[in-house]
Amino acid sequence: MGEQRPEARLEKAVRAAEQALIEFEIAVETFRVEVENFSRLHHQRLGPMYARLDELDAQLAEAKAALSSDPEDLRKAQEARAMVMPMPGVDELFHDWIDSDGLSPEAQAMLNGQPVQPPKRVRPSEEARKLYRELVRKAHPDLAQDDADRDRRDEFITRVNAAYALGDEVQLGELIVEWDAGPVPEVKPSESEELYARLEWLSRRKELLSAVARELEESAIGAMLRMAPDDPDRLLEEIAEQLLAQVSEREAELAEMVQ
Secondary structure, three states: OOOOOOOHHHHHHHHHHHHHHHHHHHHHHHHHHHHHHHHHHHHHHHHHHHHHHHHHHHHHHHHHHHHHOOHHHHHHHHHHHHHOOOOOOHHHHHOOOEEOOEEOHHHHHHHOOOOOOOOOOOOOOHHHHHHHHHHHHHHOHHHOOOHHHHHHHHHHHHHHHHHHHOOOHHHHHHHHHHHHHOOOOOOOOOOHHHHHHHHHHHHHHHHHHHHHHHHHHHOHHHHHHHHOOOOHHHHHHHHHHHHHHHHHHHHHHHHHHHO
């Protein structure tokens, strides 16, 4: 049996660290997609109710100010009304829920407990996750052997991430075929200094990804998603029920004040 190269053990450690980092990056990207999709669904489904609550709060404050004529009540009424004024990006945030006349028919239907067409849900399937994992393992930029190879991988992974965010199994499958048909980079032996530098870079990259993961987990939407990872739709339903109850309470309070 031939003597093992001195760098062989270090090289093995680098390869293991690369694969571990890729797996971690896959997990972070998957969670990011889930948070992004849940955030969009949260705004689409609950946005009208939050808007209705803001409007009722403004009307209650205005009714109170009209009855008391107190300057402090007037100031609070102005602040409450300002909360429901159109803000930059609100149409994009609530998509088709709010129009120039206020709440859209779909939003009104939801607030009145009538059936509405639910917004399209984008959640990567198990097959999409499997394809994505295979693609990242094969084409991840961190496995590049030179600058040209890294550029090719960067461009390719950008397309992979876009397809994964859409949950497009067909496109992901086509990307696997495309990658497998592409050039296979020549594997070059690494020197000890390069391997140590590689390990240090992988460690720094892991710290960066950990920070991204923490930021996602600590965000409001991330925290909500972690509360019900297996059934986030049910969580939205529970929040919607609570908001509808608050809307009913405020409407009753307003009716009593203005009667």
